[in-house]
Amino acid sequence: MNGSTLQKTAADCAEELPGAELEHPFGPDWEVFKVRGKVFMLMTEVPGRPVVILKADPGEAQALREQYSHITSGYHMNKKHWITLEGGEGxxxxxxxxxxxxxxxxVVAHLPRAERPVDPRTYGTGTRAAR
Structure with a gap:
């Protein structure tokens, strides 16, 4: 998957999520997706290539970085809790x-229960394993 396809796929997915909103708080070069005002995804080409920056569980983030050469630490974000994904093989x-x-x-799991647009423990369990 190339970088532009990567960003389109990520944006299409984000737009389907309940309560997700697209903003441009850092100018036109950054697309920032939020749920209830909290960032869960950023997209930009600022590093010289199209990237998607996502929050990740620290242990899972480490495993992903080891498994995929196209997943690295979060660009301009906390390196433990964020990953950068770029297009490429795999x-x-x-x-x-x-x-x-x-x-x-x-992000939803850390919102006050009354503000959650979905239950993070059961959302999407029809196609994914429950957490």
Missing amino acids: VEEELVRELVTDSYLL
């Missing part, structure tokens, strides 16, 4: 959609 649509959804659910 980066498939299913992986992108899963990482975007996981990022969203990590």
Whole structure:
């Protein structure tokens, strides 16, 4: 998957998530997706190539960086809790959609219960294992 396809896939997935909103708080070069005002995904070409920056569980983030050469530490973000995904071999649509959804659910899980647009423990369990 190339970089522009990566960003389109990630954006399409994010737009399907309940309560997700696209903003441009850092100018036109950054697309920032939020749920209830909290960031779960950023997209930019500022590093010289199209990238998607996502929140990730620290242990899972480490495993992803070891498994995929196209997944690195979060660009301009906390390196422990964020990953940067770029297009390349092994980066498939299913992986992108899963990482975007996981990022969203990590953020939703930390929202006050009354503000959650979905239950992060059960959302999407029809196609994914329950956490």
